[in-house]
Amino acid sequence: MAAQSDPTRISGRAQRDRVYRKVAARLVPLLFVCYAVSYLDRVNVGFARLQMDDELWFSDAVYGIGAGVFFVGYILFEVPSNVVLHKVGARRWIARIMLSWGVISAMMALASSPASFYTLRFLLGVAEAGFIPGILLYLTYWFPAARRGRITALFLAAIPVATIVGGPLSGWLMQAFDGVADLRGWQWMFVVEAVPAVLLGLVVLRRLDDRVADATWLTPAERDLVTADVAAEDDAKAGAHASVRDTLRSGSVWLLGGIYFAVALGIYTISFWLPTIISRSGVESPLAVGLLAAVPYLVAVVAMVAVATHGDRSGERRWHTAVPTVVGGIGLVAVGLTQSSTVWALLALTVAAAAVSSAQAAFWSLPAALLSGVGAAAGIALVNSIGNVAGAVSTSLVGIVADATGSTASSLYLFGAVLVAGGLLVLTVRPERVDEERTPAR
Template sequence: MSIESDRAVTDRVYRKVAFRLVPLLFVCYVIAYLDRVNVSFARLQMDDELWFSDVVYGIGAGVFFVGYIVFEVPSNIVLHKVGARRWIARIMISWGVVSGMMALANSPFTFYLLRFLLGVAEAGFIPGILLYLTYWFPAHRRGRITALFLTAIPVATIFGGPLSGWLMQAFDDVGGLRGWQWMFIVEAVPAVLLGLVVLRMLDDRVADATWLTDDERAVVAREVAADDDAKPAAHASVRDTMRSPVIWLLGGIYFAVALGIYTISFWLPTILSRSGVESTVAVGFLSAVPYLVAVVAMVAVAANGDRTGERRWHTAVPCALGGVGLIAVGMTQSSTVLALIALTVAAAAISSAQAAFWSLPAALLSGVGAAAGIALVNSIGNIAGAVSTSLVGVISDATGSTATSLYVFGVVLVLGGALVLTLKKEQVNGAGTRK
């Protein structure tokens, strides 16, 4: 068989694999992310009813990440040992139940408690999926696949924003419940149902995929094995991975990226509302605009990274541009139009940086080392979720504006882009090119 025909066969097999796995994982993440950040829309009504200040909201949004971070590394190690099918299904069903219980929040304490439990329930989902993709896709195919999966974040906002706004307005006072309570209940149901679908449809490993022929399974196994053997830390233990300076460097970079992601996710509706948009439905639709652009940008950047094999600049430049975008948001948030333009630049750039970033740890790790390393990097990054949401709330209450925190976070993102360039290009570049 010629090289060209062999490549065509491999491409066909991977189209089949992608069609089977990516849509299901994508929809799961859309629901997961919506259940994580729909509190940003709920607060538009919760503040009036429960008298939550920016500080209370910021702490509640951030305490989610405490539970998430504490249980993330153990969760990913368990997934690696027991398999993705059962563990991802468990995560989805448990987070769906807790997310629906958010309708019971009636004080700062219950708000904090339920947000913490939601973080515990969801811990390990994202690093688990990122690890799972390394079981199926070699590096030169994984950039685009990861980007497609991560477009669930903007898509969750594109559809979730208008949906949340509509639910809160249409169901307000129905059955004695406020609109924000109905929003939590209705948006929790898909997570539980999808958990049951995952339990039935997801395969733990390539060897379990009965929907592939023996020859097709052999193609995938060969590609992934060759990719793993080429990694500098292919056989690293959990202990070695946790001690690796490069893993902590990657964690620091992702901290900066996540700082931008969560600042926009949790505060975008508030920024638009305070710019003069009064209707919750209008806020929902306007919130979708930055993420429509983000979907296109992140897929384009990731595809170009796969084509060229260049990883550092594909991460560093969007980081810096996202930082500039956040600073621009702080300067323009009194104008709806200008703030929306700045939010669009920031969301597109930061989303692209996130998608490109995950090619970096995936190029260095495999096996149980990847399970621990990817989870650790994600955990360090998600500290930004607790820091950003809480700090924005405190600063906003003290100054009456979110501008100062946006300036600070913008500078951190620019510094994060600079940190990317300290990685040795021979470690991370070239992994994405076709052989």
């Protein structure tokens, strides 16, 4: 019996690849769909505002503050949520997150004033806090670093896919259901798009395993292999940011947070303002806006998986993060210069979206390479929290500046410069701390 559970029985590269393909096939599709639904429920307010403005008289500033206050609740509860997940297990905690955010997302249909709009967005952030860093932490339990970049990219590809599918869906729901049962199309959109979150929460409760040891769908030898690979990696990082206190006081963690602030600034600026930029370039139909909004993210899916796959094969992490971050900044500046033309603005948005999506996927290999244990739970959550400050800043500032100047261009120029600075900051991380040598054993 001991020989059957000996991890050396699965030592060849092809056999290891088969085991990790099996793990990925079990976990990634479910987590991918969960994140896609989560992200759509977070940013569909960008489509809703195409009708909400006319009915509720929301200015750019009101919309921007409402979109941004989501991140206040999200940031406040991010670190404690991830620490709780590490202690109680991903299955119950991720299910709780999804069920609560689904209910609150549906309640967005009840928004009738700036105050109710702000309150519901804040509560949605509280409900969703910990989901993304929780999943990123969860993936470190199942995949060693040499395989994690591509897996992380596949998971984060849910962001562009959510827009590819959700943009046209949101536009269609708003157009087709407008006036049904005396509700506006934007209200129907919030209700209909919240249902999958609740259903998926129940699926997670049934299907997700907290630990490799719980995975009865793996053989004993396969479980031992994965456990040994991940444990060997944790042993190599032993003593580095081993406690929550050490992690929160680490200069490296705060540096990573600053870098992710820049990357997230690009992600959320595009996500929340893409429909508005396309609409103001001369496209009036909500469905047409949704279809055009899908174009940049079709390219982004291909780009982010290609960059992450190349990063895994080469073991190089810094340049794979820095270059897309800088290109994303240049893309945002180009959007500001071309937003009066639908064709040119869409081209610039495509470059920016593909670049910042690739930067985000490549970035998450950096904290995963530096942190382990409960320190990883707190560190990943802290980095994500700092990054999500960018969500509040970008959405609010763009709205306020647009009200004052009549254009989003000034904000796009500023955020483009921040992205370029963030890309340069990546290169201050010492390569020996994050880059890897490729070995056939992993």
